[in-house]
Amino acid sequence: MLLDAAKSFLLLVDMQERLLPAMGGGAEVERRCAILLTAAKRLAVPVLASEQYPKGLGHTVSSLGESLGNAPIFEKTSFSCWRDDALKSHLVAHHEAGRPQAIVAGIEAHVCVLQTAIDLAQAGFAVFAVADAMASRAPASAVLAQDRMRGAGVAVINTEMAVFELLGRAGTAEFRELSALIR
Numbered sequence: 001m002l003l004d005a006a007k008s009f010l011l012l013v014d015m016q017e018r019l020l021p022a023m024g025g026g027a028e029v030e031r032r033c034a035i036l037l038t039a040a041k042r043l044a045v046p047v048l049a050s051e052q053y054p055k056g057l058g059h060t061v062s063s064l065g066e067s068l069g070n071a072p073i074f075e076k077t078s079f080s081c082w083r084d085d086a087l088k089s090h091l092v093a094h095h096e097a098g099r100p101q102a103i104v105a106g107i108e109a110h111v112c113v114l115q116t117a118i119d120l121a122q123a124g125f126a127v128f129a130v131a132d133a134m135a136s137r138a139p140a141s142a143v144l145a146q147d148r149m150r151g152a153g154v155a156v157i158n159t160e161m162a163v164f165e166l167l168g169r170a171g172t173a174e175f176r177e178l179s180a181l182i183r
Contacts, residue, residue, distance in 0.1 A: 001101075001126055001155070002165045003101055003103065003128055003157075003161075003162060003165035003166050004101065004165075004166075004168075005043040005044065005045050005166045005167075005168070006098075006099075007098060007099055007100060007101045008045050008099060008101040008102075008103055008128075008166065009045060009046040009047065009048065009094045009099050009101070009102060009103065010036055010037070010040040010045055010046070010047045010048075010103045010105070011047075011048055011049070011050070011081065011091075011102055011103065011104050011105075011106075011116070012033055012036075012037070012047070012048075012049040012050070012060070012064065012068075012105055012106050013049075013050050013081060013104060013105065013106030013107065013112050013113050013116055013134075014050055014051060014052045014057070014106050014107050014108070014112050014113075015029075015030065015033055015049070015060050015061055015064050015106050015107060016051055016052065016054065016057045016058050016059060016060060016061065016107075017057070017058030017059060017060075017061055017062075018056070018057045018058040019052070019057045019058070019107055019108070020061055020107065022137050023107050023108070023135040023136065023137060024135055024136065024137060024138065024139045024142070025135050025139070026107075026135055028132070029105075029107065029132070029133055029134060029135045030061060030063060030064065032105070032130065032132050032133035032159045033064055033105050033106070033133050034063060034064060034067060035133075035159050035163065035181045035182070036103065036105055036130060036133055036159060036162060036163075037064065037067045037068065038067070038178070038181060039162070039163045039166055039167075039178050039181070040103075040166075041067070041069075042174055042177060042178060043166050043167070043174060043178075045103075045166065046071075046094065046099065047068060047071040048071055048072045048073070048074065048087075048090060048091075049064075049068055049071060049072070049073045049074070050073070050074050050075075050076050050081050050084070050087060050106075050112070050116075051073060051074070051075050051076065052076060052077070052079070052112060053075075053076075053077055054075055059073075060073060072090060074086055074087045074090070079111050079112045079115045079116075080112065080115035080116045080118075080119045081112070081116040081119075081120075082115075082116060082119035082120055082123060083115075083119065091120070091125075095124070095125060100124070100125050100126055101125070101126045101127075101128065102117075102120050102125045102126070102127045102128065103128045103130060103162055104116060104117050104120070104127060104128065104129050104130065104134075105129075105130040105133035105134050106133070106134055107134060107135050107136070108135070108136045108137065108141070108142075109134040109135055109136045109141065109142035109145040109146070110136045110141040110142060110144060110145035111136075113129065113134050113145065114145040114148060114149060117129050117149050117152070117154045118148070118149065118152045118154065121152050121153045121154050122152070126155070127149075127153075127154040127155065128154070128155045128157050128162065129146065129149050129154050129155070129156050129157070130157055130158060130159055130162055131146055131156050131157065131158055132158045132159050133158075133159055159182070160182050163178050163179075163181070163182060164179075167179075
């Protein structure tokens with residue numbers, strides 16, 4: 001199955017100030033999440049974000065927070081976004097509105113991203129985990145998480161796949177704008 005901009009939403013998981021610096025490749029993950037956010041906004045794909053215990057881990061990093069604009073950001077203490085009542089309600093609303101495709105990125109890959117992706121897949125969402133837009137403190141943990149996601153029916157993709165699948169075709173103003181971000 002390919003991503004479809006009319007059927008998708010983007011979920012950024014816990015891209016927080018005090019957590020991101022500890023991640024292997026955190027700066028690259030932040031850059032990839034920024035590309036996903038830009039593409040989502042340009043293609044009218046709804047975006048939402050989570051923050052794990054922001055009192056201790058801080059809020060979403062400023063570069064992404066600014067790009068989020070007025071997108072909803074949900075504070076949570078459960079590792080899986082699906083296990084937070086407010087977030088779950090919002091996710092269900094997307095599904096019921098004809099957007100069953102969840103594009104998931106963030107940190108940590110082997111904890112909150114993994115648990116969210118598997119829970120969403122088990123709840124009937126088509127889940128696309130963006131491998132180069134997620135990280136863990138130890139790179140081996142991210143690899144294990146991606147393997148486990150695949151085993152649970154989650155499509156593991158990269159940022160470029162996500163952007164070009166959401167675009168669907170070349171020759172448009174959106175294509176020219178977004179393909180420049182990938183080069």
